[in-house]
Amino acid sequence: LPAGLSQWFPALEVLDVSGTGLAEMGTELLSLPCLHTLLAKNNRLGGPGSLPKGLGQAPLARSLRVLNLSGNRFSEVPPELLRLRGLRSLSLGGNRLHSIPPDIQELQSLEFLYLGGNFITAIPPELAKLPSLRYLVLCDNKIQSIPPQLAQLHSLRSLSLHNNLLTYLPREILNLVHLEELSLRGNPLVVRFVRDLTYNPPSLQELAGRTVKTRNIPYTPSDLPESLVRYLSLASNCPNPKCGGVYFDSCVRQIKFVDFCGKYRLPLMHYLCSPECSSPYSSASQSSTSQSESDSEDEASVAAHRMQKVLLG
Amino acid sequence: FRYTRNLVDNGNGKFNLMILCWGEGHGSSIHDHTDSHCFMKILQGNLKETLFEWPEKKGNGEMTKKSERVLTENQCAYINDSIGLHRVENISHTEPAVSLHLYSPPFDTCNTFDQRTGHKHKVTMTFYSQFGERTVC
Numbered sequence: 001l002p003a004g005l006s007q008w009f010p011a012l013e014v015l016d017v018s019g020t021g022l023a024e025m026g027t028e029l030l031s032l033p034c035l036h037t038l039l040a041k042n043n044r045l046g047g048p049g050s051l052p053k054g055l056g057q058a059p060l061a062r063s064l065r066v067l068n069l070s071g072n073r074f075s076e077v078p079p080e081l082l083r084l085r086g087l088r089s090l091s092l093g094g095n096r097l098h099s100i101p102p103d104i105q106e107l108q109s110l111e112f113l114y115l116g117g118n119f120i121t122a123i124p125p126e127l128a129k130l131p132s133l134r135y136l137v138l139c140d141n142k143i144q145s146i147p148p149q150l151a152q153l154h155s156l157r158s159l160s161l162h163n164n165l166l167t168y169l170p171r172e173i174l175n176l177v178h179l180e181e182l183s184l185r186g187n188p189l190v191v192r193f194v195r196d197l198t199y200n201p202p203s204l205q206e207l208a209g210r211t212v213k214t215r216n217i218p219y220t221p222s223d224l225p226e227s228l229v230r231y232l233s234l235a236s237n238c239p240n241p242k243c244g245g246v247y248f249d250s251c252v253r254q255i256k257f258v259d260f261c262g263k264y265r266l267p268l269m270h271y272l273c274s275p276e277c278s279s280p281y282s283s284a285s286q287s288s289t290s291q292s293e294s295d296s297e298d299e300a301s302v303a304a305h306r307m308q309k310v311l312l313g
Numbered sequence: 314f315r316y317t318r319n320l321v322d323n324g325n326g327k328f329n330l331m332i333l334c335w336g337e338g339h340g341s342s343i344h345d346h347t348d349s350h351c352f353m354k355i356l357q358g359n360l361k362e363t364l365f366e367w368p369e370k371k372g373n374g375e376m377t378k379k380s381e382r383v384l385t386e387n388q389c390a391y392i393n394d395s396i397g398l399h400r401v402e403n404i405s406h407t408e409p410a411v412s413l414h415l416y417s418p419p420f421d422t423c424n425t426f427d428q429r430t431g432h433k434h435k436v437t438m439t440f441y442s443q444f445g446e447r448t449v450c
Contacts, residue, residue: 071407094407135314140406158315160338162340186428189429
């Protein structure tokens, strides 16, 4: 960028330097107090010096709303970028990113995030800490799984996941009640029921602990070694809300298919306390299990109905 | 957040002429053309067209790709149901695309197809705008 930029154009609000072969943007940016849109796509940015140091202290950190760095050579998100606290729209499409930094959560004003066409393999759960995120594009990457925390993105309207390496989705995806669009094509989603074969059977200690908890066997700290008292306090409730079971370290991942009225089946990953949890005879009391089984299927099909309109082919 | 369909002219009921605006990464489903002629011209950017065979009657397998090509600015394409089905997408992550479409006779419903299974699903198509005015659903 030419030196003296901020002297000649102190009121500059929009700067488009796309397709100019730019390899670095330096301190000339730091003294532009009114800049809200910076478009620098299709350049040679990506090395050190792509963004100026001291960005966090510059007026730009609060004024910049839109940043487009698509079609460059970034192999990682530059840390300086994460100081742009006012940023609403960020595009890093068509770069060479292999990961998303957890500190992406610092961009608290972010509404639009485009990361399509990179080499991203995983999504950090911290991405879910962006309360205003409405539009998230992760298509054409190498993503193998979606963290269930992503369902905490309450503002999410559009999620683009097409052309990745997803075999299943977390069942929490049904919680995104405001989602209007979801693209999943071009993923190797399993179409047939696949039991997770890496389930490790629980230890004897775990089985004993489960029995103590589910049968409400009374005990006092003087009845057991301190280590076992502590162990018993760590019991987690089975995520299946209709199962009264608990687990300690051993839980089953099971794929259940949510049927979109017979037209499209989505494999959703459920976490359960045991392989028997979803069957009519679970480890909890037997009185309500077949009812609870169909209740949770009803919840799933209500959510499925909503999602059916959302799925893009 | 998806490509938009913007009606420009309805040719006294004989055809629909519309402009489609595709953001980065936007694509259509696999669809048919309800027995109409369909012409497409690229006005800006590039669009990838993937042609598919019609699925078997009781479609229950991955749909068969016939061919694919990238159409560049000013190129034209034509399709009708006897040629097959297609998916159109803007595969660019940096540039939007704009295309001009002519459908004759006009139609407002078509079938979309699930690529993995060949299952079809009838949909009603809507316009984002008509004659320059935003269409509110």
